[in-house]
Amino acid sequence: MAPRLSLANPLVTADQLETTPSGRDGVDPALEQQLRCTGCDLIQAAGILLGLPQVAMATAQVLVQRFYYVSSFTKFALRDTIMGALFLACKIEESPRKVKDIINVFDYVIKKKQDLPIIPLESFSPLFYDMKNGLTVAELQILKRLAFNVQVQLPYALLVNYLQCLGLTQHPRIPQMSWNYLNDGLRTNIYVSYQPPIIACAALFLAARQCQVKLPDQPPWWTVFDSDLRDLVNIAGHILSLYHTQPPPDIPLTLPELEEYQSEILKAHPPGAI
Structure with a gap:
């Protein structure tokens, strides 16, 4: 049988997420x-x-x-x-x-x-x-x-389709807020952990919650788009976590800077220090 062409994004494994090369x-x-x-x-x-x-x-x-x-x-x-x-x-x-x-x-x-x-x-x-x-x-x-x-593969076009299906394209806040969540999520690992349809649903789920807009639940709207509530909640948590901490401006961008940065951290917090 000839191999099937897949346009799905390659995803990292649980082991890769837990133990990275860095x-x-x-x-x-x-x-x-x-x-x-x-x-x-x-x-x-x-x-x-x-x-x-x-x-x-x-x-x-x-x-x-x-x-x-x-x-x-x-x-x-x-x-x-x-x-x-x-x-x-x-x-x-x-x-x-x-x-x-x-x-x-x-x-x-x-x-x-x-x-x-x-x-x-x-x-x-x-x-x-x-x-x-x-x-x-x-x-x-x-x-x-x-x-x-x-x-x-990116979830932007899917988000537009989902908004249309749910009659939300004219909502004053949800479309732009959902789009912003997709952009912000790029700074997390969600794009290497989930496929685009789930990410699009999660952005819409989070925006609707923030705007206190109730979406269909008979059946739950996300099941129509082949998504799972646990995944939506997990992705939403990753996105929201971005807003609690911001990287410092002196983050090292070159190898010598990274080596010096880690050396300074080690000096300030040596192993075994209380």
Whole structure:
């Protein structure tokens, strides 16, 4: 029998979620989550300045999440990976951008996040060449380590369909709130843990709860879209958790910065200290 073509997203296993390559290399789970969140924030900021469609930015963020479940932050610098992921996503979503433009925009958003002086990056400076090399290598590593499986199915179109089915397209808050939850969820692991229909249902579920809008329950509306209530609640919890903590501005973006950052943490909290 010929193999069936599947457009489903590849998902990580429970073991991969529990024990990541970075965790095995000594990166604290809280720091790893902050690194993922920061990387996705920077991609979103850079994508907006580059005038990219949301699908391109979202694809890049999902690729970064996938990449760091098969690779370690201690071996692949976050700065390089997010540039390489966005460059690759631009090609996947047929919205190509020049390497020079991507580098300059990321240099700007990184300096702004770290509250550094915004000095234009010289095209022939050592930093420019370092970032260019990092971007090029990162794109190849993403392709290699993901086995060229860079297909990303996103839940945006599904959300629009679900809103139409439930008669919510004209609601003053739910459509935009649901869309925002889908965007915010990119900073969590939900896009590598659940398929798009469930993520779309979860965003709608959370928005309806926040707006105190009762949706059909005879039968429960989510069952019509092949979703499970436990999954919706779990995804909603992951999204809401983002709003309680924000990554610090000094999150390390390069390998030397990460090594120094972890060294400072170790000095402040040595093993066995009370």
